[in-house]
Every structure is written in C-alpha cells, then in structure tokens.
Amino acid sequence: xxxxxxxxxxxxxxxxxxxxxxxxxxxxxxxxxxxxxxxxxxxxxxxxxxxxxxxxxxxxxxxxxxxxxxxxxxxxxxxxxxxxxxxxxxxxxxxxxxxxxxxxxxxxxxxxxxxxxxxxxxxxxxxxxxxxxxxxxxxxxxxxxxxxxxxxxxxxxxxxxxxxxxxxxxxxxxxxxxxxxxxxxxxxxxxxxxxxxxxxxxxxxxxxxxxxxxxxxxxxxxxxxxxxxxxxxxxxxxxxx
Numbered sequence: 001x002x003x004x005x006x007x008x009x010x011x012x013x014x015x016x017x018x019x020x021x022x023x024x025x026x027x028x029x030x031x032x033x034x035x036x037x038x039x040x041x042x043x044x045x046x047x048x049x050x051x052x053x054x055x056x057x058x059x060x061x062x063x064x065x066x067x068x069x070x071x072x073x074x075x076x077x078x079x080x081x082x083x084x085x086x087x088x089x090x091x092x093x094x095x096x097x098x099x100x101x102x103x104x105x106x107x108x109x110x111x112x113x114x115x116x117x118x119x120x121x122x123x124x125x126x127x128x129x130x131x132x133x134x135x136x137x138x139x140x141x142x143x144x145x146x147x148x149x150x151x152x153x154x155x156x157x158x159x160x161x162x163x164x165x166x167x168x169x170x171x172x173x174x175x176x177x178x179x180x181x182x183x184x185x186x187x188x189x190x191x192x193x194x195x196x197x198x199x200x201x202x203x204x205x206x207x208x209x210x211x212x213x214x215x216x217x218x219x220x221x222x223x224x225x226x227x228x229x230x231x232x233x234x235x236x237x238x239x240x241x
Contacts, residue, residue, distance in 0.1 A: 003113055003175075004091040005043040006083050007033055008076035009099035011052035015226050020055050020099050022230055025237045027062075029224060030055060032102035032237075034064045039106040042113035044091065048099070049076075049083035074189075075199040077174065081185045084178065094181050096174040100224040102233055104173075105217040112175040112213075119211035120180040121203060123148070126215050128169035136225060138170040138198060140212060148210040151198050171215060172223070174200070180208075 009020040009030050016022075020030040030048060037046045048059045048066040051073075059066035067083040080096045093116045095109055108124055115122035131137045135153040143149055150156060151170055159165050176184065190205035192198075203210055224230050 001042075001092045001113070001117065002044050002090075003042055003093045003095060003116070004084065004087075004089050005037045005040065005046040005095045005097050005109060006080040007037065007046065007048045007097045007099045008079040008083075009048050009050045009055050010071075010079075011050070011055055012071075016224070016230075018054075019224060019230075020050075021058055022224070024102055024230070024234055028058055029102050029230075030058060030099055031062050031064070033097065033099055033104060034059065034062070036102070036104045036106050037097050037109060040109035040113075041106075042110045043095070045089065046097075047083055047087055047089070049079045051079075077176075077181070077199055078185050080176075081181050084181065091178055093175060093177050096176070098172045098223065101172070102224065103219070103222055103236060105219050107217050108171065108173055108215055111215055111217075112173055115211045115213055116175045116177065119209070120177040121208060122175040122211040122213070123200070124171040124173055124215045125168040125212050126171060128167045132167060138172070140168050140170040142168065142212055146212055148200070148204060148212050150204065151196070151200055153196055153198070168212075168214070170200075 013019050021028045049069050050056055051071040056066045067087050069079050069082045073079045095112055112122050125140050132155050139156050140151045141149045141156050187206050190202045193201035222233055
C-alpha cells in the first residue's frame with residue numbers, strides 16, 4: 001500500500017503562535033516531527049501542509065517537502081486532503097501526523113498503517129491513569145470489536161459500578177484511505193464535533209466507523225499546546241542527548 005504521511009502545521013495559534021518553529025535543542029519543532037515521521041517504515045513520503053511562508057521556508061531549508069494550503073481550512077484533516085491534491089501525490093492512504101508531537105514514536109505511524117489494510121479510517125489510544133479530568137486530554141471509549149464509540153474532553157466512561165474499567169486517551173494520529181479522506185471533507189459540520197471541538201466526531205456523527213488500536217509504544221508522547229509544554233519537551237530531549 002502506498003501511504004503518504006502529512007503533517008498539518010499552521011503558524012497561527014491562540015495559545016502558542018508560531019509553535020511549529022519553536023526551537024527544541026537546536027532544531028525547530030516541525031523538523032523534529034518530520035524527521036521522526038521519516039523513520040516510519042510504512043510511509044512512501046512525508047509532506048508538511050502549511051499556510052505560512054515561514055514554515056514553508058523552514059521545511060525547505062532542512063530538505064523536507066512542504067505544500068502551501070489555504071489559511072481558512074477548518075481543521076488539520078481538511079489541510080491534509082488539500083495537500084494531497086495540490087502535491088500531485090496519488091497515495092492509497094494518508095496518515096495525518098500532528099505537527100506538535102516532537103516526541104512521536106515512528107512505530108505509532110506503522111501501527112496505524114497496519115489498520116488501514118482492513119479499515120478506511122483508523123487511529124490509536126493508550127491507557128490513561130493521570131489527568132483524567134483534563135479537557136486537553138481527549139478520551140475515547142471503544143466497542144468490543146475495537147471501534148470508537150465516542151471521543152470526549154470529559155472523563156468517559158463514568159465509572160459508577162466497575163471500578164476497574166479502563167480509561168483510554170486518544171492519540172491524535174489518524175489514517176484514512178484516500179477515498180475516505182476525500183469523502184470526509186465533503187461532509188457537513190456536526191453538532192457534537194463543534195461542541196467538543198473534536199474533528200473526529202464528525203465521522204461518527206455521519207455514521208462511519210473509526211478503528212482504534214491500543215498502541216504498543218510505551219515512550220513519552222508529550223504534545224506541545226503551550227509554552228509550558230515546550231519546556232517539558234525540551235527537558236525530555238535534553239535528557240536523551
């Protein structure tokens with residue numbers, strides 16, 4: 001299967017403007033993400049989908065591939081779909097890789113790729129024991145056959161009767177068949193997706209399924225939402241050097 005990895009990277013951010021260009025141990029964050037994605041064995045190529053010349057120039061400067069996309073796209077998945085079209089790539093599938101995950105384990109990309117052999121839409125989760133009430137930590141509940149029932153910023157499930165019931169954190173990496181990615185962007189907005197500000201809920205609300213695997217990767221995966229998160233990632237990377 002021919003799979004393209006696409007990293008959406010916007011310059012504007014309410015909490016952290018210019019985040020993709022933030023320095024981490026001598027490299028911009030977007031370069032860390034790109035280089036980690038390139039280590040995934042399942043990807044034919046990796047592209048950065050941006051809306052800003054500064055990010056485009058940065059990616060070109062370290063030898064990466066970038067595509068300029070519209071600034072008014074509603075979310076990262078729509079940016080991936082436009083980048084797929086504008087780049088001239090014709091993959092069988094696309095994996096949407098978050099541009100603010102500089103500690104991404106490339107094996108997670110390969111885990112999603114394996115799911116795409118049988119499912120048109122796939123993502124990952126991990127067991128969650130801390131920050132259960134943190135709205136920035138997205139939770140997911142699963143069906144018995146491994147498909148998402150719901151994603152939420154609230155704690156789900158509410159453990160009233162089963163104290164041992166596991167809570168899962170959604171990991172924001174998505175895989176789509178190329179045909180499903182095109183279909184996704186044509187779907188109208190949905191109330192739950194808008195209410196929770198979670199783009200994956202639009203898929204569920206329109207009656208499609210999302211295959212979810214509990215990742216086997218155990219390393220750190222701290223995302224960068226704020227300058228405080230950036231300092232945490234810097235300390236982790238400095239410890240690894």
